Amino acid sequence: MIPRATLTLTVAAHAQLLAHLFPGDGKEAAAILICTRVPGPRLRILVRDVIEVPHEACTNRTDRTLAWPGSYVEQAIDVAERDRHGILLLHSHPGGYAAFSDTDDESDRSIMPCIFDAFEGLHGSAVMLPNGCIFARLYDQHGSHTPVDMVSIAGDDIRYWWRDDLLNSAQRPMAFTSGMTSELSRLTACIIGVSGTGSPAAEQVCRLGFGRVIGIDFDRMERKNLNRILNTTLADAVAGRSKVVTFSERANQYREAPYFEGVDANVMTRGAVLAAAQADVIFCCVDSLRGRMVADRIAAAFLLPLIDIGVAIPTRKMGDGVAIAEVxxxxDYVFPGGSSLRDRSVYTPETLLAESLAEVDPAAHAEQVKAGYIQGLPEQAPSVIALNMRASSAGVLEFIARAYPYRHEPNGLYARTDFMLAENIQEFTAEDAFKTKPTSLLASGAAEPLLGLPALSTEGV
Structure with missing residues (x-):
């Protein structure tokens, strides 16, 4: 079952909390999480800020008890109320008790009404265990609470902690097993660009068993697409049908109940961005720099792991013609708080401007599109499905390697994978090879303007 409520935090925030809540003295400790909320039918909560409660400020601090000054709650209210953020009160269970205790319940009954009196919002409490697992619950203004079904972090590895399986939280499912399939059935994947590279990627995540798949694409089918977009027919091309709607209809025939949601829209639109924000992982399979820029910003704002997949076939002059120089x-695997696609120069302000100018000039843009996959060669229906499937498979395997580690070396060594088929070379770049620049977008959620882009603000809707 797809989780109804989830909590997500960066790997840096998780490491900070683990160090603070378990200082090595075997006693409970506390922190407060300031959280944003993702709009939409699924409740996704994002940790925006962490307020540590100093150990020396606490009283009655033992391995099972803790009392901390109300001034820190007041500080959290001051921070959260400005932007109507939520407050989660977090403490540790050094003994590993994987449930809320009677003492925890009593404490919440005392403090939660005070927080709700200050302002209504998404408030609750949480516990961290020595193995790093977090479980949480959310309150309403009447004092009723509901559990957070899953807590996740995405760093070099991706971790999920499920509320209904806390006793086994340290044991991750093994890659390529039924245990992996079972967990994937509870997760949501988003494919941005369901075309030449995106349709094989979407096909794989569907067959792997993701519980929900969101596809985003605004383009229409043409005859020249039929040799590389899966699940399409001549009738689709003749009718000029939506690529993503067509894929959705076919994919939803794989199972008893519909699970693939096709979003027939440009990713540069507000609706598409908010649809992608409902996912647990994003696969970016677009051929535009602006599309990659938006995917990059979605990943940061909504704390989502991002896998960006790209292919190219550069050519070289040979006599009076051209020849393949490389395939x-x-x-790129990007995690929130790590190096972004911009940090890695996948796109830059200059290349974004050049792309925009090409679109303003219809003739120049037509030539750019005409070249297609094979640079320097006008080929309207390139036979690239084998290359696309090679790249999309590598992208999906990258997700599996992160969520269900199977590599012999640390995943941090594989932030980027480049393969060159003509030379039969595969190269890898480590995460620490890229310089990470801070971004105010991190865990900003749906703060206006959305993604920091005025074109996506509510004023334009």
Whole structure:
């Protein structure tokens, strides 16, 4: 079952909390989480800020008890109320007790009404265990509470902690097993660009068993697409049908109940962005720099792991003609708080401007599109499905490697994978090879303007 409520935090915030809540003295400790909320039918909560409660400020601090000054709650209210953020009161259970205790219940009954008296919002409490697992619950203004079904972090590895399986939280499912399939059935994947590279990626995540798949694409089918977009027919091309709607209809025939949601829209639209924000992982399979820029911002704002997949076939002059110089693929894995696609120069302000200018000039843009996959060669229906499937498979395997680690070396060594088929070379770049620049977008959620882009603000809706 897809979780109804989830909590997500960055790997840096998780490491900070683990160090503060378990200082090595075997006693309970506390912190307060300031959280944003993702709009939409699924309740996704994002940790925006962490307020540590100093150990020396606490009283009655033992391995099972803790009392801390109300001034820190007041400080959290001052921070959260400005932007109507939520407050989660977090403490540790050094003994590993994987449930809320009677003492925890009594404490919440005392403090939660005070927080709700200050302002209504998404408030609750949480516990961290020595193994890093977090479980949480949310309150309403009447004092009733509901559990957070899943807590996740995405760093070099991706971790999920399920409320209904806390006793086994340290044991991750093994890659390529039924245990992996079972967990994937509870997760949501988003494919941005369901075309040449995106349709094989979407096909794989569907067959892997993701419980829900969101596809985003605004383009229409043409005859030249039929040799590389899966699940399409000549009738689809003749009718000029939506690529993503067509894929959705076919994919939803795989199972008894519909699970694939096709969003027939440009990713540069507000609706598409908010649809993507409902996912647990994003696969970016677009051929535009602006599309990649938006995917990059979605990943940061909504704390989502992002896998960006790109292919290219550069050519070289040979006599009076051209020849293949290389057949390339690139897979970038980006996690919130790590290096972004911009940090890695996948796009820059200059290349975004150049792309925009090309679109303003219809003739120049037509030539750019005409070249297609094979640079320097006008080929309207390139036979690239084998390359696309090679790259998309590498992208999906990258997700599996992160969520269900199977590599012999640390995943941090594989932030980027480049393959060059003509030379039969595969190269890898580590996360620490890229310089990470801070971003105010991190865990900003749906703060206006959405993604920091005025074009996506509510004023434009």
């Amino acid at each position: 390339c693929g690139r897979i």
